[in-house]
Amino acid sequence: MISYNPKEWITFLFRFHKADTFRKLFPLILLIGFYSAAVAYLELEYWDLPEDSRVKNLSIMHGMLGFVISLLLVFRTNTAYDRWWEGRKLWGALVNNSRNLALKLHAILDDEKDRAFFRKIIPGYASILNKHLKDEETSKQLAEDIILPVDHHHHRPNQVAKMMFMRINELYKNQKITGDQLIILNSEIQSFTDICGACERIKNTPIPYSYSVFLKKFIFFYVMTLPFGYVFSLGYFVIPVVVFIFYVLASLELIAEEIEEPFGHDANDLPTSKIAENIKKHVEELI
Structure with missing residues (x-):
């Protein structure tokens, strides 16, 4: 941009x-x-047409x-x-939801290992979504200790969201979070998928x-x-x-x-890569 x-x-x-x-x-x-x-x-x-020509x-x-x-x-x-503008609002919502999830996890989690996981996986979702919308190849390793086996026949942002929810569910089973906290965190992760679906609607439905x-x-x-x-x-x-x-x-x-397709590489497209970097910076400061 x-x-x-x-x-x-x-x-x-x-x-x-x-x-x-x-x-x-x-x-x-x-x-x-x-x-x-x-x-x-x-x-x-x-032709030398006259002035009164029809x-x-x-x-x-x-x-x-x-x-x-x-x-x-x-x-x-x-x-x-x-x-x-709708694409910009969606990525603004992704920034806010990532911050909110990081804030709640900071208050809820005590184990540094769990915090480290979410410190990397939350910005990892924004990075994967950015590449997904640009149809770029996604690396197999999101970050240290977080491996995402890329299957190009499957939805890549969904794979990251699944990893987050599985970790949240594991924390609940291990009684590290309560049922009420599980519901609160589930709504935040669901909002990520809602944003992804709305961005795909814009990208895949041209004029x-x-x-x-x-x-x-x-x-x-x-x-x-x-x-x-x-x-x-x-x-x-x-x-x-x-x-x-x-x-x-x-x-x-x-x-x-x-x-009309704001997620590409044109000069006036949305700076989704920069927004993903900002999400990474903010999440690392919060967790």
Whole structure:
């Protein structure tokens, strides 16, 4: 995730970050520019269309469809941002739940061996979940004395949660914790699985294919018809105007695509690795 100062306007205007949409769209921008130049040349020089040509009325269509495309893009970006923000809230909840579990275990457990286990397994869950959501290979050893045999045909975060609950149940059988304490700790471990399931829902349920394809086609054909209608009033200035309109519309779609799945490796995705490291630091301070 990119860290920045939102008050530095000058920096934003004259710096192109590697995640900037202009870099990604540059080949298409060139193509749209050449296309607009070709249409402008054909209409002004080759076809020599008169001022009262019906082609000039295409701008009426653009005015009507401009409202429609703006509504579609607003819905698209808001939906994508909601997914990004929900992912951030889920990982914030994971931070708080990890702290709460560590606080309760610190007060309940007396055996240093038991404390050491949870000191490593709680942040281990966040680390495994981070890798699970990024589809990364998970190492077989989470930490010293905690071995997780990785079976890629099984759910890896669930394996860690199972280890935690089995240890909690073992403490109950050995009468190191009471039944009431077992219920309290069980609810904390259950919240980990709830967070994992919600993150998987975001990751595995993208925007419907037909909607995404339709919006891309809509933007493309809308921009492709712009030079035909506006060349009469703008002349060759239609080239930068069409390029700019394409850049704005396509950038909104690109931004939505990037943030709708917030657990990947894109520049604007959530810093889940850093959050997992913070969980490790906080748990080690508490237990």
